[in-house]
Amino acid sequence: MTYAIETRALTKRYGRHTALDGMDLAVETGSVFGMIGPNGAGKTTAMRLLLDIIRPTSGDATVLGESPRAGGAALRRRIGFLPGELMLEGRVTGRALLAHYADISGPVPAGRIDELAERLGLDLTRHVRKLSKGNKQKLGLVQAFMHEPPLLVLDEPTSGLDPLVQQEFLTMVREAQHKGQTVFLSSHVLSEIQTAADHVAVLRNGKIVKVGDVATLRASAVRRVVVDLTDVSADSIRNTLEALPQLNDLTVMDGDIVHITGTVEGHIDALVKAIAPFHVVDLRVEEQDLESSVINLYSSEANNDN
Template identity: 55%
Template sequence: MEAVIEARGLRKSFGEVHAVRGIDLTVKAGSIYGLIGPNGAGKSTTLRMLVDIIRPDSGSISVLGHTPRLSKPELRRHIGYLPGDIKLSDRTKGRSILEHFASISGPVAPGTVEELAERLDLDLRRPVRTLSKGNRQKLGLIQAFMHRPKLLILDEPTSGLDPLMQREFLNLIREAKANGQTVLLSSHVLGEIQHTADAAAVLAQGSIVAEGDIASLRLSGIARLHAVVEAPGTPGLLTELEASAQLSDLRVDEVGERLIEVSGLLRGEPDSVIKVLARHRIRSLTLEEPDLEESVLELYEHSEEQP
């Protein structure tokens, strides 16, 4: 697949704050790509550079085969952009705002705005000043989707949405992909990325610390262990497990008479830990692949340990 977005060596500083530190990014046509990271990781700055709201200190950008700073008006018609801090005129009604955006972004098929408003449960007759944060976010989503752009760039798109509307949003981006559109979204809600994205990049302190398809971002050689054993007390079992040096985030709790619950993140082969547990009667034992959230938290912690 051809690349819809190609960014190489992107750097951006604000005074002494290095917001983006040499990011390389490739987003393939027809895919959903996620940027994962906490506040301050560089997600919004990266997206703003892609749509030429701010310009990088160094590096190159290609979006839909064009350099954004050289072809902004024409390129904008093929992009649906939702900023992370959308600002709308308080005195204007929702429908009037969307008509204004349509004059900038290009033609909108008849009935599209009404269909999106119905799906997102938004009354377009109301002035923006009367809308909650969630309803303002819905208005921003409609303006991004309504002209069916080739590329959607969405910064924290579910901010302020209730769970039902979050689910509807996920349906919208899946449909966009099915229609051949490309989606780049940033989020700190890992479930959005885990259940919809084809690939993702994990940002920390302005750098990409891991990237690839969702399966590859999960920690390899690590499993979440949970066991219940019969043992005379927790101190002895805790000491034995700590000696194996393979369990992090270790918890040992009494859950009943002579019953002890053990949980932790297992690194490497389980043999030594299983042998420790097998000195007691094992009532239950499970080993599960860590989810994306655990993997990303590990990556954040590792990045913070780096100089």
């Protein structure tokens, strides 16, 4: 087994503040690996260390078989990078800017830039400074993908993109993996990570608290459910649902339609089977924001340590 990224006790401190604390990570070549966590968890710091934008306080890393520092510009040309805070300005068109990046990154297949721009709905004739945040993000994606590098490092890649473009981005990720490229991405969008990634690392306060495959992450996710039923009494359905260990924060409001809300940890199969005998007017399953889901993972981890 080969690894596109390996880190050993990778640490970055700023004075008394530890931004990344002893990260041990191995990203298999040809995989899609996701990092999730709230702001300040250490995701961006980890990516900047891998690209030698900043230097570690201690520990070390290997990227595509080389030290980020020793690999220098030659190594960075083998990486497609999209920063989390993309700053694009200038009185040049998107096409001209991408041509400049192509001179830096290396050969770009003929027609590749136009193909990616068309897929993302990006007008390359417009001046960069006049582009919206979403269109600047599209431009950043094109420059990361266009030279088909062995490794893609993407920090919050769908920020500012509309849902249809997000889906196209996920298709691009799957295509890259099919070509043997490795994709290392971070996101606040739990469903995006679940769709795109093979394995996931969860960060908290600069530390990895959980690493696992996507199925494991999905099983520990917390979702809000809303159910409307008729032809059932509130007391009857309350007694039925209170017996489900996965269902928490249960609220049952009586009326012509019995309105039920709660949160489900893990799979919803038991809930669906419990309400199946009744007349279901509406059922909504809403994924909670990533921070809430991660807090649940943190709590589980803390309980395991006690």
